[in-house]
Amino acid sequence: MAEKGKLHIVMFPWLAFGHMIPYLELAKLIAQKGHKISLVSTPRNIDRLPKLPPNLTPSIDFVKLPLPHVGNLPENAEATIDVPFDKVKYLKIAYDGLKEPITHFLKTSSPDWVFYDFVPFWLGSIAAELNISRAFFSIFTAPILSFFGPVPVLKGTQEDRTKLEDFTVRPKWVPFETTVVFRLFEIKRVFNSFTGDDDDVPDTYRAGAGIEDCEVLVVRGCSEFEPEWLKLLEEIHGKPVIPVGQLPTTVFDGGDDDTDDAWRGMKEWLDKQVKGSVVYVAFGSEAKPSQAELTEIALGLELSGLPFFWVLRKQRGSADTELIDLPEGFEERTKDRGWVCTSWAPQLKILSHDSVGGFLTHSGWSSVVEAIQFERALILLTFLADQGLNARVLEEKKMAYSIPRNETDGSFTRNTVAESLSLVMVGEEGKVYREKVKEMRELFVGRDRQDGYVDNLLGYLRSHRRLKLEDQSNGGQRN
Numbered sequence: 001m002a003e004k005g006k007l008h009i010v011m012f013p014w015l016a017f018g019h020m021i022p023y024l025e026l027a028k029l030i031a032q033k034g035h036k037i038s039l040v041s042t043p044r045n046i047d048r049l050p051k052l053p054p055n056l057t058p059s060i061d062f063v064k065l066p067l068p069h070v071g072n073l074p075e076n077a078e079a080t081i082d083v084p085f086d087k088v089k090y091l092k093i094a095y096d097g098l099k100e101p102i103t104h105f106l107k108t109s110s111p112d113w114v115f116y117d118f119v120p121f122w123l124g125s126i127a128a129e130l131n132i133s134r135a136f137f138s139i140f141t142a143p144i145l146s147f148f149g150p151v152p153v154l155k156g157t158q159e160d161r162t163k164l165e166d167f168t169v170r171p172k173w174v175p176f177e178t179t180v181v182f183r184l185f186e187i188k189r190v191f192n193s194f195t196g197d198d199d200d201v202p203d204t205y206r207a208g209a210g211i212e213d214c215e216v217l218v219v220r221g222c223s224e225f226e227p228e229w230l231k232l233l234e235e236i237h238g239k240p241v242i243p244v245g246q247l248p249t250t251v252f253d254g255g256d257d258d259t260d261d262a263w264r265g266m267k268e269w270l271d272k273q274v275k276g277s278v279v280y281v282a283f284g285s286e287a288k289p290s291q292a293e294l295t296e297i298a299l300g301l302e303l304s305g306l307p308f309f310w311v312l313r314k315q316r317g318s319a320d321t322e323l324i325d326l327p328e329g330f331e332e333r334t335k336d337r338g339w340v341c342t343s344w345a346p347q348l349k350i351l352s353h354d355s356v357g358g359f360l361t362h363s364g365w366s367s368v369v370e371a372i373q374f375e376r377a378l379i380l381l382t383f384l385a386d387q388g389l390n391a392r393v394l395e396e397k398k399m400a401y402s403i404p405r406n407e408t409d410g411s412f413t414r415n416t417v418a419e420s421l422s423l424v425m426v427g428e429e430g431k432v433y434r435e436k437v438k439e440m441r442e443l444f445v446g447r448d449r450q451d452g453y454v455d456n457l458l459g460y461l462r463s464h465r466r467l468k469l470e471d472q473s474n475g476g477q478r479n
Contacts, residue, residue: 005462006034006035006036007030007035007036007112007113007458007461007462007465008035008036008037008038008109008110008111008112008113009027009030009035009036009037009038009111009112009113009114009115009461010037010038010040010063010105010106010109010111010113010114010115010132011023011026011027011037011038011039011040011114011115011116011137012040012041012102012114012115012116012117012120012123013039013041013117013139014095014117014118014119014120015041015042015045015067015078015079015080015091015095015119016079016080016081016285016286017045017048017079017080017081017285018139018284018285018286018364018365018366019117019139020041020045020049020079021049021050021249021366022139022220022247022366023039023115023117023137023139024039024049024050025247025248025249025250026115026137026244026247026454027039027060028052028053028056028060028250029247029450029451029454030454030457030458031056031059031060032056033454033455033458034059035059035458036059036060036061037059037060037061038060038061038063038105038109038111039060039061039062039063040063040065040102040105041062041063041064041065042064042065042066042067042078042079043064043066043078044076044078044079045078045079046062046064048079049062050251063105065098065101065102065105066101067094067095067097067098068094068097068098069094070090070093070094070097071090072087072090073087073090073091073093073094074087077091078091079091079285080285080286081285081286084322085286085288085384089200092119092200092201093200095119095120096120096122096201098120099120099122099123099126102120102123102126103126103130106126106127106130106132107130110132111132112132112133112461112465113132113133113134113135113461113465114127114132114133114134114135115134115135115137115218116134116135116136116137116210116214117137117138117139117210118136118138118140118203118206118207118210119203119206120206120210121201121205121206121207121208121209121210122209123210123213124136124209124210124212124213124214125213127213128213133215133461133464133465133468134213134214134215135214135215135216135217135218135461136210136211136214136216136217136218137218137219138217138218138219138220139220139365139366140219140220140365140386141219141220141221141226141229141365141390141393142219142221142226142229142230142232142233142241142243143178143180143226143229143389143392143393144386144389144390145207145217145219145233146173146174146229146232146233146236147171147174147180147181147389148204148207149171149173149236150173150236150237151208151211151212151237152208153204153208154204154205154207154208154211155204155205155208155209155212156202156204156205156208160172161194164184164187164188164191165184167181167182167187167191168181168182168183168184168187169181173232173236174232175232176228178392178396179392179395179396180389180392180393180396181389181392182388182389183388183405183407183410184407184408185405185406185407185408185409185410186382186387186388186410187388188410189383189384189410190384190385211237211239214239215239215240215464216239216240216241216242216460216464217233217234217237217239217240217241217242218242218244218457219233219241219242219243219244220243220244220245220246220247220365221243221244221245221246222243222245222246222443222444222449222453223243224443225440225443225444226393230243240460242456242457242460243453244453244454244457245449245450245453245454246369246444246445246450247369247450248369248370248373248444248445248450249348249366249369249370249373251346251348262343262344262345263346263349266309266339266341266345266346266349266350267349267353269309269339270309270350270353270355270356271355273307273355274307274355275354275355275357276354276355276356276357277306277307277355277357277425278306278307278308278309278353278355278356278357278358279301279304279306279307279308279309279356279357279358279359279360279379279421279425280308280309280311280350280351280356280358280359280360280376281297281301281308281309281310281311281312281359281360282310282311282345282347282359282360282361282367283313283361283362283381283383284361284362284364284366284367285313286364286383286384286385287362287364287383287384287387288313288324288383289324289383290324291322291324291325292411293411293412294312294324294325294326295327295414296412296413296414296417297360297381297414297417298326298327298330299327299330299414299417300413300414300415300416300417300418300421301334301338301417301418301421302330302333302334302414303414303415303417303418304417304418304421304422305337305422306337306421306422306425306426307337307338307355308334308337308338308339309338309339309341309350309356310338310339310340310341311341311345311347311350312326312340312341312342313342314342326340347367347370348370351370351371351373351374351376352374356374356376357376357377357425357434358376358377358378358379358421358424358425359371359376359377359378359379360379360380360381360421361378361379361380361381362380362381362382362383362384362387363378363380363381363382363387363388363390363391363394363400364387364390365386365390368390368394368400369444369445371437372399372437372440372441372444372445373441373444373445375437375438375441376437377400377424377425377430377433377434377437378394378399378400378401378424378433378437379400379401379402379403379420379421379424379425380394380395380400380401380402380403381402381403381412382402397436398432398433398436399433399436399437399440400433401420401423401424401430401433402420403416403417403420404416404420
């Protein structure tokens with residue numbers, strides 16, 4: 001950019017709200033420092049992102065690239081929230097079709113940096129050809145990235161993992177003792193996305209190629225929380241690794257939210273509950289329990305006797321034909337102490353309410369950070385993706401308790417749900433989990449700490465640009 005010291009950064013997140021929101025949070029933090037951000041996604045996704053505070057609107061441009069049509073992808077599906085799990089691979093194929101339009105945008109906008117996610121494995125090499133500096137920005141934390149290993153393992157040129165069981169043991173490149181591995185039922189559910197099929201490129205290959213072509217890994221996380229993993233990640237890839245803090249979700253409330261009426265009813269119900277007594281239940285935008293799992297969760301909540309607020313997704317987009325239903329009579333039997341919401345719900349507002357004491361969650365990292373932000377005890381029930389590894393990180397640090405499950409098929413019972421909820425919410429044995437989230441709050445969401453991580457990142461980005469310009473003025477090119 002012409003203005004001295006100011007950076008222009010293009011951000012290109014994967015089409016999942018668990019990725020787009022952390023990208024937007026980092027964009028806001030960088031824009032507050034006076035830099036320009038172009039956040040690139042599809043029209044419908046950009047329209048669904050939270051509103052920006054007015055002071056940041058001049059600094060963050062939302063760039064809408066229409067998603068190419070792909071067979072087997074439902075109409076108007078532009079994010080993982082819009083499709084059943086088995087259709088996500090078609091979303092990735094459509095996303096790969098954005099290669100040409102984003103290349104054109106990069107050529108015409110000439111940014112200093114491009115930050116890209118794990119899916120666009122082709123973007124790093126394109127940016128290099130255009131002499132644009134590139135960062136692999138991972139919303140997955142350092143333990144997760146380290147677990148998946150070096151580029152040859154990710155790209156499949158070094159066959160270290162050929163069967164399910166290979167993912168349930170500590171990798172040979174992790175030199176310290178750790179329980180951060182998949183359980184057998186967890187890897188079974190996602191193994192195909194790591195190996196790929198005739199229709200799609202494996203996720204691991206995508207990540208490997210993206211890391212191979214980047215100059216720096218920008219990682220969600222804190223050096224105080226996971227120093228050994230950040231150090232290992234740097235050793236594995238031989239590239240700088242810069243943690244950018246936990247990026248807690250922030251919401252601008254303009255006062256004109258058309259969901260005020262919905263929230264008013266929820267708040268009135270929460271206001272009537274005893275402080276710290278309510279279990280908030282939500283499994284993120286992607287995880288959807290099976291009918292058998294839903295039944296056991298519901299009957300476990302009923303058995304526990306605890307008040308609960310449950311945000312329940314019955315389907316993933318209009319193409320999802322496998323609707324799930326609550327057990328017959330459940331809502332009637334629990335109406336005096338439970339609220340089931342099957343539409344949108346303001347998670348931050350609910351978690352911030354004094355009556356909420358615990359959070360039954362899929363352990364998606366954004367939800368974990370939000371729980372810690374409001375000091376809500378964590379009870380975990382994993383479903384997909386990196387959730388199992390996140391759960392191990394939290395279990396190791398006594399920050400959360402996982403509902404006991406069958407190792408092979410992941411099944412669980414209403415009794416273990418009820419017992420786990422009671423243990424964490426009110427039991428003496430669960431006091432450690434209730435206290436640990438309070439202890440971790442400042443580390444995870446302290447404003448000064450988060451600000452320091454962003455300053456450190458910007459220092460690196462500016463220094464890199466200066467060296468690159470010096471190199472070019474001396475007749476060379478630093479990529």
